[in-house]
Amino acid sequence: MVSKLKRILLGRPLKSTELGEQKLRKTKALAILSSDALSSVAYGPEQILLVLVTVSAAAFWYSIPIGIGVLVLLLALILSYRQIIYAYSRGGGAYVVSKENLGLSYGLVAGGSLLVDYILTVAVSVSAGTDAITSAFPSLHEHKVSIAVVFVIFITILNLRGVTESASVLAYPVYLFVLALFILIAVGLYDIATGKIPPESHTAIGTPVAGISLFLLLRAFASGSSALTGVEAISNAIPNFKDPAPRNASRTLMAMGLLLAVLFSGIVFLAYYYGVTPKAQVTVVSQIAEMTFGRHFMYYFIQGTTALILILAANTGYSAFPLLAVNLAKDKFIPRMFTVRGDRLGYSNGIIILGILSILLIVVFGGETEQLIPLYAVGVFIPFTLSQTGMIVKWFRQKPPGWLPKLLINLTGALISFIVSMMFFITKFSQVWPVLVFLPAIIYLFHRIKKHYEDVGEQLRLATCEPVAPIQGNVIIVPVSGITHVVEHSLNYAQSLKAEQIIAVYVPFERDEEMRFEEKWSKWKPEVRLVTLHSPYRSIIQPLMRFIDSVQRKANDAHYQVTVIIPQFIPKKGWHNILHNQTSLMIRTRLLFRKDVIVTTVPYHLKK
Template identity: 70%
Template sequence: MSISMLKKILIGKPLKTSELGEQKLNKLKALAVLSSDALSSVAYGTEQILIVLATINVVAFWYSIPIAIGVLVLLTALILSYRQIIYAYPHGGGAYIVSRSNLGENPGLIAGGSLLVDYILTVAVSVSAGTDAITSAFPGLHNFKVIIACLLVVFITILNLRGVTESASVLAYPVYLFVFALLLLIGVGTWKIATGQVPADLHTPIGTAVPGISLFLLLRAFSSGCSALTGVEAISNAVPNFKEPAAKNAANTLLMMGVILAILFSGITFLAYWLGIVPKAEETVVSQIASEIFGRNLLYYFIQGTTALILVLAANTGFSAFPLLAVNLASDKYIPRMFLIRGDRLGYSNGIITLGIASIMLIIAFRGEVEHLIPLYAVGVFIPFTLSQSGMIVKWLREKPAGWLYKLTVNLIGALISLTVVIIFFTTKFSQVWSVLIFLPVIVFVFHRIKHHYEAVGEQLRIHPNEESLKLEGNVVIVPVAGITKVVENSLNYARLIGDTVIPVYVAFDRESEKRMEEKWKEWKPDIRLVTLYSQYRSIMKPLARFIDLAEEKAAENKYTLTVLIPQFITKKRWHDILHNQSGLLLRLYLLYQKNVIVTTVPYRLKK
C-alpha cells in the first residue's frame, strides 16, 4: 500500500479551498469541540481540592464547599470578561491578540507562549485523566496507562487531521452523553440525599473546627480547584471557526458552557462532600461517587465510560485552539511560517501534528501522572487570563466606548482574581511550577529570534527601485564526473545548452586511474577539456571544494555565473538507492550551504 493511499484512508480525500465555509461550526458542535476541555475538568477539579485538604484530615473536607463557591465566582468573572473579548476581537487570537494590542509586544508573547504550552498540557492532562478513568474501572490496565494514553493521542490527532466538522460530529455525542450522565448522577444523588436514603453522618458538618488548618493550605486547595476552569479561554481563540454571525455565536456558546460547567462542578463537589468521599490513587472521586449512588452496575459503567470518553476527547479543545493561535503567531512572524499552511482537509495540519507529538513526549516524561501535570497546566492558563483582562482594562480606559465603566469593572474584577490565583500558585506550589519562570523567557527569546530572522530575510529579498542589479556576462558550468556513462553524457549535453564554458571535473584516488580516465576521455570527448584532481586521502569533497573556490573567484572577476551541475541517476525502485553511493546528494547539500554557486541536478532515470 502506497503512502498516499494510507493517507487517504486515515485522513480522507483532499478538500477544495472553496469548501472552507462548510468547515465552520454551529453552536451545538462548537460547544462539543471547544468546551470539552472545560467541561471535562469537572472530573478532576473537585478531586484536586480534596487531595490538598486530605493532607490535614478528612474533617477538613467541609472546606471544599466554600472553596467551590470561590471557584464559581472566578468562573462568572471569566465568562463575562471573555464575552467582551469575543465582541472586541472577533477575529480570534484571544489573550495573545488582546495583550499584544493593548499591553505591548512582550506581554502578548508571554500570553501566546503560555497558551501554546498550555494547549500541549491540555492534551496531556485530558488524555492522562481519561486513562485514569479507564484504569479505575479496569484496574488490570493500570500498568499500561502510558501506552494507552499515547495511542489515544494518536487517534485524536488523526481525527483532527480529517477536518474540523468531522471531528465535531464525532465529538458531539460523547460530550452530550457525559453532560447527561453527570446530570443523572447529580440528580439521583441529590434525590437520595433529600429522601434520606443516604446517611447524614458520612461527612463533617460545615463549620466544624479543624486543628492545623491554615490560610496557606486553603489557598493551595483553591488554586488546585481552579484547574476546573482551564479551557474557558478556548472559545475566544477560535471565533473564526464559528458560522456567521461568528462573534454572537461564540459568545452564546461561551455562556452555555459556563452554565453547564457551574452546575456540574457544584453538583460533584456537593456529592463528594455529603458522601464523605476520600481521594484514592487507584480510583477517581467521580468513580467513587457513582459507585456509592448506583453500585457497580450498568449505570456505574455508563458514568465511567462517558467520563473516560470526555476526558480523552477533551484534548480536542487543544487541537482546535492550538493551530489557530499558531496561525496568529506565525502571521506576526514569531513562529515558523509552516503553521499558516492548510492541509488536505483544510485544517492547519502542521499545528495539529506538532501538538500531537509534543503532548506524547509530555505524557511519557511525566508517566501520565495527572497531579504532576495539573499545576503547570493551571498556571499556564491563569497567566494569559491575567494579561488578557489587564489588556481589556487598558483598552476601555483608552477608548471609553458606551458603557465602558461596566466593562472596565468586569475586566478589573477578572484581572484581580486571576492575578491572585497566579500569586497563590507561585506561593503555594512553587516546587511544581518554578519551571514556568524558565521556559516562558526562553519561549519569548525564541519568538524574537525567529522574527529577527524573518525581518532579515525580508530585507535581503526586497527589491529597491534605485539599486542597480549586477549584470553578468556568461555562465561557467562545472560538471563533476565519476566515469564515462550515459548519465555523464546526458549531463554534458544539458551543460552545453545552459553554459558558455563547460568544465568536467574528475577526482582520482590514484595516479593510474587518473591517467586511464584522461586517455579514455580524449577518445570519447576530445572537444571538451577534462580537469582531473588527485585526492591522496580518497576524499571527493575537499579537492572539488578547492577547485570550485578558485573557479568562483575567477567567475567573480570576469562577471560570470558559476553553476555546478551534478549528474544523478534515479533508480526504478526506492530501495535500490541504498545499493548506491549518494555522493551526488552529499555534494549538492554541501554546495548549497557552503558556496556562492548555482547548484543544478540533471536526473537520468533507470528503466529496470
C-alpha cells in the same frame, strides 16, 4: 503507497472554496471547544480535597465555600471572554487582547503561555483519561503510557481529517459525559433527599477545624480553579464558527459556562456529602459513582464517558493551538508553516507539531502528568490575568456606552486570576517554577524568529538590497563518476547553455584508474575539458569542494558565474534509492551553503 495511505487516513483533499463547509454549528462547537473545560470537572473538585485532606477529613466542608468561590471566578471569566469575543471577533483571545492593549511583550507572554498550555492540555487530558480507564481495569495500569500515546495519535489523525469531521465524531462522547454526570448528580441528590446517605458521612458545614488557615484555603481555591482551564478556548477559535461567528461563539461560551457550573457544583457537593476521600488509584468521580450505583452498568457507563471526555478534552488543544499559532505566525513570531492549510483545510502543521510534543511529554513523564496540573493551570491563569487587564485598559481608553459595568467584570476577573496565579507560585513553586524558565526562553525565541524574518525581508527588498554585480560569463563544473548516459545527458544540457567554459571533474582513488579514465575521456568527449583530482584518502567531497573554491576565486575576479551541474539518475521505484550511494545528494547539500555558486541537478530517469 504513502499517498494512498494518506487518503485512507485523512480522506480526499478539499478545495479552498469548501472552507465554509468546515465551519462549526453551536452544538458541534460546544462539544469540541468545551471538552477541556467540562472534563476538568473530573479532577477539579479532587484538587480541592487533596489540599484539605492535609489538615483532616473534617476540613472537607470547606470545599463548599471554595467551590462557590470558583463559580464566582467562572462567572467573571465567562462574562469577560464574552466581551472579548465581540471586541476581537477575528480570534486570538488573550494574545491579541494583551498585545493590542498592554503592549507586545505582554502579548507574547500570553501567547507563549497558551502555546505551552495547549500542549499540556493534550498530555494531561489524555493521561487523566487513561487513569480513568485503569481505575476501572487495574490490570491495564502498566500499559498506560502506550494507551495514552495511541489515543494522542488517534485524535491527531481525527483532527487532520478536518474540523467538522472531528466534531461529528467527538460530539457524542461529550454529550454522553454530560448526560452521565447529570444522571449521577440527580440520583445522588435523590439518595441524599431520601436519607439513603447518612448525615454522619460528612462533617457539618461550620464545624471548627484545627489547623485550618486562610493561606491553606487560598491554596485549595487555586487548586480547584484548575477546573476552569479551557474557558478561553472559544475566544481563540472564533474563525471556526459559522456566521455570525461572534454571536454563535458567545452563545456557545454561555452554554459551556452553565454546564460547567452545574456539573462542578454537583460533584463538589456530592463529594462533600458522601465524605469521599481522594485516593491514589481511584478518582473522586469513580468513588461517587460506585457509592451511588455500585459496580454495575451505570458505574462503568460513567467511568467510560469520563475517560472518553478526559481523553477528548485534548481536542480543545487541537482546536485552539493551530489558530493561536496562525496569529503568532502572521506576526512573524513563529514559523510561517503554521499559516498553511492542509489537504482538509485545517492548519495541519500546527496539529502535527502539537501531537508530537504531547507524546514527548507523556513519554518523558511516564503518563504521570498529574504533577503537571499546577503548571498547566498557571499557564492558563497568566493569560487570564493579562487578557482581563487588557480589557480594563481598553475600556479606560475608549469609554464606550455602558463601559463601567464591563470594566468591573474585567476587574473582578483580573484580581481573582492574579490571586490564583500568585497562590500557585507561592504554594506550588516546586511544580510551577519551570514557567519562569520556559516563558523567557520562548519569548526570546519569538524575537529571534521575528528578527530573522525582518533580516530576510530587508535583504530581499529591491529598495534596500545591495546592487547585483553584472555577470560577464559562466563557468560550468560537472562532477562525473564515469562515462554513462547520465553524464552524457548532463553534458548536453551544459553545452546548451553556451558557457564560457565547461569542466568535467572526476575523482579517482587510484593512479591507474586516473590514467585509464583520462584516456577513455579523450576519445569520448575531447571537446570538454577534464580535470582529475586524485584522492588518496578516498574522499570525493573534499577534493571537489577545494577545486570549486579555486575556480570560484578566479571566476569572481573576472565577474564570471560558477555553476555546478550535478548528474543524477532517478530509479523507477523509490525503494531502489537505498541501493545506491547518494553522492549527488551529498554534493548538492554541501554546495547549497556556498555563496555565489549555482547548483543545478539534471535528472536522468531509469525505465526499469
